[in-house]
Structure formats: structure tokens, C-alpha cells
Amino acid sequence: MLLVKKVLNNNVIVAEHPEYEEVVLIGKGLGFNKKIGDTVAGDKAEKFFVLREEKDQEQYKQLLNYVDESFIGLMNDIIEIVEDRFSIRLNEHIHISLTDHLFYAIKRIKQGLDIKNPFLNETELAYPKEFAVACEVVDHINDELNILIPPGEVGFITLHIHSALTRRTLREVNRHTQLISELVLVIEESLNIKMDHKDTRYLRLVRHLHHAIERITKEQYMDNQEPLKKVLQAEYPLCYNLSWKLMKIMQQALKKTIPDAEAVYLTLHLQQLSKQ
Incomplete structure (x- = not known):
């Protein structure tokens, strides 16, 4: 038996739990006529x-x-799917953020409004495992609600999943995705090219930028590459100077010091792209 701490409605209560301290319990009529201090059977x-x-x-x-309660039940099933795929208990805030997001997204879809996601490709490249599970989530929702969720929504769900897995705010996760998109735009303008998002060079670049941002955020700096840096500076001055421009953008956005070694790795990627 668990002790009732708060009644949210007739079907949802907050109760004391011997292992998890406080839990939210959901069940038909579970909170009916219950008051703070009453007991409730957890198995109900x-x-x-x-x-x-x-x-x-x-x-x-x-x-x-x-x-409505049926949608809350669907969301709990979805979150169970995600936790099962990653074998981890997600940050509990996903019960609020993803439920709220999907509720309004599905409402817009039913109204015939389109959902656009300009960062879909970058999101899939940055978080492939989360993206795959998000696709599974969308399939589940489509089957349960008999609707067709557009591909762009998969990207937004991916960011919610990644946020809950890493315990980083959705704002921070979004900011990193947008930063990669901004860096790609600067590269295209500087090299006067339009990158094919299916090209392996583009895929490698975006993956590198994603991992670079992760390392810089965690202050996991790379080894010194001074000898190679001098060679690349002499051989590929255009790409080398562009790499420093990108690093300044990253430093301003992340408010972190960017190691000089990053110029080496960026220059190598940029040189491959410049062959276009």
C-alpha cells in the first residue's frame, strides 16, 4: 500500500513509494474520493x-x-518503448515535454496544417539511434490514432528523446542542431558550393561537427596537432582560414575555448568538400 501525497484528478495521483520516493500513478478511478494521507494499492x-x-x-x-486520459496512456506506452530500446529510465520531464509537443503536433496534423523541419537531415546524422527509435514511435502513433505523421516530426521527437537520454535541456539540444546547420551554410557560401546531403563527404562533415561540439561542450580537448597544422596552413590556406572562421562561430555559440587541433580536422574535411 502506498500513501497518497497529492490527487491530480480522479485517475491520477502522486504517492509515496518505498524505492522511488514519489511516483505518479495512473489508473481508472484511482484518485476518486482519495485525500492526502489515504492509502492506495500500487498494483491497482x-x-x-x-x-x-x-x-x-x-x-x-x-x-x-x-x-485526455487515452492520450496520456498512449504517451506512457511510447515512453516505455523508448526506455526499452535504450535499456534506461529516461529523465522524467519527457512525460511533460513530449506529451505536450505531440498533443499539439497531432492537433495541427488533424487540422491539415503542414509540419516543416529544416534541421531534419542534421538531426538524423547527429542522433542516428534516437532517430531510429523516433521512427518506431511515429509508426506506433500512426497505427493507434489512424493518422499519418509527416517525416519532419520524426526529427522533433528525436530531439526530445536525446534530451531525456542525456539529461540536457531541449533548448541546448536544439541550439547545437541549429549551430551545425549554420556552420554548413557558412561553408557553402565560403566555398561557393551546394552540398549534396546524401554525399559521404557531407555526412562525414556533419558527424564530425556533431562530435566536435560534444567534445568542446564537455571540455574533452584533443591532442596537439601543431606539425600537421603548419603543413595544412601552407598547402590549403583557403580551407585552413575557413576552419578558423568556423571555430570562432562555434566559440561564440558554445561559450567554450576551441582547441587549435580542431583546425586540422576541419581543414581536412573542407579540403575534401572544396574538390566539388
């Missing part, structure tokens, strides 16, 4: 998850004012 809950922060509990309570 159809679903349960952890919401430790008071702010998250309040946001989830507000969510229940406009999202």
Missing part, C-alpha cells in the same frame, strides 16, 4: 512513473487539464 495502477520535482508535478497537473 495501470501505469506509474517518477516525477521528483514539484515544478514538474505542477506542469503535469496542468497538462491533464487539456490532454
Whole structure:
């Protein structure tokens, strides 16, 4: 038996749990006539998850004012799918952020409004495992609700999954994806080329930029490449100077020091692209 700490509605309560401290329990009529301090049988809950922060509990309570219980149940199934694929318990905030996002996304789809995602390719390249699971999530929603979610939405779901896996805010994850897109645009303009997003050179570049941003954010700096740097500076001055331009953009966006060695790796990628 668990102790009721808060009743969110007739079907959702917050209760004390011996292992997880506080959990959200979901079940038909579970909160009916219940008061703070009452006991409730945990096995009567159809679903349960952890919401430790008071702010998250309040946001989830507000969510229940406009999202019906059947959709809440669908979202819990989706989050279970994601946790099962990665064998990890996600940051509990995904119960709020992804539910809210998908509720309004599906509402727009049913109204015939298009969903555009300018960063879809960059997102798939940056987070391939999350993207694959997001595709599975979309298939599940399409089957359950008999709708057709457009491809662009897969990218947004991917970012929510990555945010919950890494415990980074969605704003930070979005910022990194947009930074890569900005860097690609600068490269295209500087080299006067239009990159084919299916070209292996483009794919390698975007993956490198993604890993570079991750390393820089975590301050995992690379080994010194001073001898090779001097050779590349002399052999490929255009690409070498462009690499420093890109590094300055990254430094300004990330508010982190960019190691000089990054110029070497960027120059090598840029030289391959410049052959176009």
C-alpha cells in the first residue's frame, strides 16, 4: 500500500513509494474520493512513473487539464518503448515535454496544417539511434490514432528523446542542431558550393561537427596537432582560414575555448568538400 501525497484528478495521483520516493500513478478511478494521507494499492495502477520535482508535478497537473486520459496512456506506452530500446529510465520531464509537443503536433496534423523541419537531415546524422527509435514511435502513433505523421516530426521527437537520454535541456539540444546547420551554410557560401546531403563527404562533415561540439561542450580537448597544422596552413590556406572562421562561430555559440587541433580536422574535411 502506498500513501497518497497529492490527487491530480480522479485517475491520477502522486504517492509515496518505498524505492522511488514519489511516483505518479495512473489508473481508472484511482484518485476518486482519495485525500492526502489515504492509502492506495500500487498494483491497482495501470501505469506509474517518477516525477521528483514539484515544478514538474505542477506542469503535469496542468497538462491533464487539456490532454485526455487515452492520450496520456498512449504517451506512457511510447515512453516505455523508448526506455526499452535504450535499456534506461529516461529523465522524467519527457512525460511533460513530449506529451505536450505531440498533443499539439497531432492537433495541427488533424487540422491539415503542414509540419516543416529544416534541421531534419542534421538531426538524423547527429542522433542516428534516437532517430531510429523516433521512427518506431511515429509508426506506433500512426497505427493507434489512424493518422499519418509527416517525416519532419520524426526529427522533433528525436530531439526530445536525446534530451531525456542525456539529461540536457531541449533548448541546448536544439541550439547545437541549429549551430551545425549554420556552420554548413557558412561553408557553402565560403566555398561557393551546394552540398549534396546524401554525399559521404557531407555526412562525414556533419558527424564530425556533431562530435566536435560534444567534445568542446564537455571540455574533452584533443591532442596537439601543431606539425600537421603548419603543413595544412601552407598547402590549403583557403580551407585552413575557413576552419578558423568556423571555430570562432562555434566559440561564440558554445561559450567554450576551441582547441587549435580542431583546425586540422576541419581543414581536412573542407579540403575534401572544396574538390566539388
